[in-house]
């Protein structure tokens with residue numbers, strides 16, 4: 001038995017921990033780039049807190065998912081402002097933008113020098129400037145991962161900046177920040193969290209430590225997600241989803257993902273679809289095709305058995321089989337009103353391009369087995 005496990009240097013979790021950010025940031029820097037979503041006023045209490053601790057704040061609102069251009073421009077702005085610390089508060093987009101900016105502040109050159117797939121993929125020579133991540137959704141887990149996903153509209157794909165030195169210095173997970181999330185965001189980010197627990201559990205890189213977190217996270221999300229969706233003010237369910245999302249981040253950063261995220265990169269790059277919604281639309285079909293392919297090509301191997309275990313965690317029924325798990329996820333997507341990929345403009349004519357790009361995506365390497373072109377085509381056409 002052997003494995004490696006890395007995460008944020010410090011994690012604060014619980015209702016109200018947002019109030020501890022300034023104290024925890026002491027000594028990390030004097031001039032903070034404060035990255036937020038499109039409405040920076042949501043971070044006003046955070047800014048007041050930092051400024052009362054004598055940390056100067058330079059605001060940087062991010063509307064939509066971060067692009068290479070946004071990070072290029074943001075790094076120039078942060079250098080002009082002489083920022084030595086990045087604090088990001090928001091959904092996955094704001095957090096990934098902040099994480100990329102913290103890396104680019106410490107490394108000369110252009111994001112494309114370091115970007116996977118579409119860039120030169122050079123290793124980042126220097127550790128990021130201190131980065132504090134404060135999620136306001138329960139889904140991405142990016143507060144404890146070592147990559148930042150950037151879109152490149154001219155390449156029509158998403159790719160990652162990735163380095164162990166990009167792990168946040170501090171992750172602040174305060175479930176109260178998710179209480180007012182609207183239903184569609186609760187649904188799509190929540191299903192992203194569930195996907196980010198199921199894929200690492202069946203990944204070829206799964207390890208004993210991530211397995212523990214996956215099992216706890218899947219069980220927790222299965223219970224909490226329908227409740228948080230039905231009643232956003234259910235604090236127990238919101239805390240359950242914040243916990244599941246954090247666990248998903250711990251797992252994906254150390255065990256990798258699979259075909260859902262392999263497809264999510266090109267779909268998200270080619271169409272204006274939120275990441276969580278794309279993952280949600282794909283998850284049941286990836287599970288179904290993986291289960292069938294594993295049963296045919298690797299019967300009795302660990303991954304097959306793991307889909308049975310996932311089904312038991314999801315349904316709470318000791319006799320459940322892998323097929324019951326697939327059905328449970330399909331039913332959840334229907335209850336949570338997850339749209340199909342067609343709603344975002346994906347058409348049959350896009351399938352060959354999406355299949356080719358997905359096959360080369362970095363997340364696809366974690367899938368429990370190599371899927372054939374035919375199988376990949378089946379997944380995407382059924383998710384339309």
Ligand SMILES: [Zn+2]
Nearest residue numbers: 192196275279
């Ligand atoms: Zn995801």
